[in-house]
Amino acid sequence: MAYSKEIYEKALDEIKRRRTSAEMTAQKRKSELCIKYPEFQFIESELAKTGYEIIGAFSLPAGKAEKRLEEIRKRNGELRKERAKLLKQLGLSTDYLDIKYTCNKCDDTGFFEERDDETGVSHGTHLCSCHIDLLKKLSVEQMAKDTPLELSAFEDFDLNYYKKSKDGAANYKTMKDVYERCVKYAENFDLDSVSLYFYGRTGLGKTHLSLSIANEVIKKGYNVIYGSVINFLNKIEKEKFGREKSFDTENLLIDADLLILDDLGAEFSSSLTLSVLYNIINSRICRGVPTIISSNLDLSELKSRYPESVASRIIGTYAAVNFQGDDIRQMMNNE
Numbered sequence: 001m002a003y004s005k006e007i008y009e010k011a012l013d014e015i016k017r018r019r020t021s022a023e024m025t026a027q028k029r030k031s032e033l034c035i036k037y038p039e040f041q042f043i044e045s046e047l048a049k050t051g052y053e054i055i056g057a058f059s060l061p062a063g064k065a066e067k068r069l070e071e072i073r074k075r076n077g078e079l080r081k082e083r084a085k086l087l088k089q090l091g092l093s094t095d096y097l098d099i100k101y102t103c104n105k106c107d108d109t110g111f112f113e114e115r116d117d118e119t120g121v122s123h124g125t126h127l128c129s130c131h132i133d134l135l136k137k138l139s140v141e142q143m144a145k146d147t148p149l150e151l152s153a154f155e156d157f158d159l160n161y162y163k164k165s166k167d168g169a170a171n172y173k174t175m176k177d178v179y180e181r182c183v184k185y186a187e188n189f190d191l192d193s194v195s196l197y198f199y200g201r202t203g204l205g206k207t208h209l210s211l212s213i214a215n216e217v218i219k220k221g222y223n224v225i226y227g228s229v230i231n232f233l234n235k236i237e238k239e240k241f242g243r244e245k246s247f248d249t250e251n252l253l254i255d256a257d258l259l260i261l262d263d264l265g266a267e268f269s270s271s272l273t274l275s276v277l278y279n280i281i282n283s284r285i286c287r288g289v290p291t292i293i294s295s296n297l298d299l300s301e302l303k304s305r306y307p308e309s310v311a312s313r314i315i316g317t318y319a320a321v322n323f324q325g326d327d328i329r330q331m332m333n334n335e
Contacts, residue, residue: 011134012110019101019108026099033097037090043083050076103130139252140223151218152211154183165326174324175205181321182209186216191257191289197314198294199302200323203330206294210260213292222257229277230267236276250276254283264295265305278310285317293318 034041050072057068084094101108106128113125157179162172185193198206214224235249253259259280267273284291295302299320303311 007135007138010138011131014134015108015110015131022099022101022108026097030097040086043079047079103128106130136255137223140225140256151215152208153215154212157205157208157212161328161331162325164331171325178321178323182213186213189217189220193290195291195318197318197320198292198323199298202296203327204323204325205328206323207262210292210294214260217258224258225253225256226260228262229264233267233273233276237272250280253280258290259284260292262294264293265297274307274310281310281313285313
């Protein structure tokens with residue numbers, strides 16, 4: 001995936017901060033112990049000496065160097081045992097002074113060297129998974145700034161408006177079930193959650209409930225991308241034709257923990273938009289990650305509006321949620 005220079009720099013700065021913080025924490029612990037316990041200071045001084053002695057041993061003739069190195073290794077091992085014993089006496093774990101990096105794979109450098117397990121031959125240096133995850137996280141955060149996500153809350157969803165609509169009793173019951181289903185979905189959300197297709201006329205609460213779900217999912221630590229289909233497709237079109245090169249919106253949408261696509265059906269259809277829409281929906285199905293789509297189109301209209309390749313994937317894999325009632329926004333405006 002392509003990322004902007006700004007995102008790469010932010011990621012490297014954060015990785016450097018993590019490494020520095022881990023090393024400073026370990027050094028602080030060591031300094032505190034050296035000040036409080038003279039015997040600990042002695043052990044650390046002796047361990048430091050063995051490092052210099054190893055360097056000096058390499059200047060000796062081959063036979064003597066090997067013997068001297070063995071003596072130094074033995075002394076080093078004894079000192080480490082003494083240090084571990086002292087730490088235990090102080091009620092501390094034997095790894096208390098180890099540097100606790102955030103990522104043990106790359107030691108907070110952002111890169112790791114891949115080597116063949118049998119031969120030890122290097123296959124080159126690669127971006128660590130922690131580095132890739134950070135790039136994705138920062139990209140999602142940047143996208144959220146570009147398309148502000150004004151979150152809603154379940155407690156602000158007023159079911160009483162549905163009682164005032166035509167067929168109020170039936171609509172209230174239906175929407176109460178929809179509301180409770182959305183609350184439960186948010187409470188139990190994980191990356192294996194089912195995808196949802198919200199459909200119904202304008203002003204029935206599709207956006208409010210999808211944003212309420214987003215609110216709770218973000219609190220759980222997942223990354224969420226929300227936006228209208230038309231805005232995403234316009235952005236992707238500009239990127240594909242070279243007018244914007246700082247983002248790879250299509251892959252960001254595919255990689256998000258939860259993607260919420262609003263107002264499907266309002267966009268202009270072309271071979272490009274249909275191809276992109278299919279790729280996003282199909283790729284997320286293949287990855288097994290959840291998506292929420294809201295639309296004014298019911299299932300039969302969805303079939304008429306889109307090719308079978310798109311419509312069948314939504315109908316076949318998404319759980320359909322039917323919103324019923326009259327336009328709530330109009331009711332609120334008339335109060």
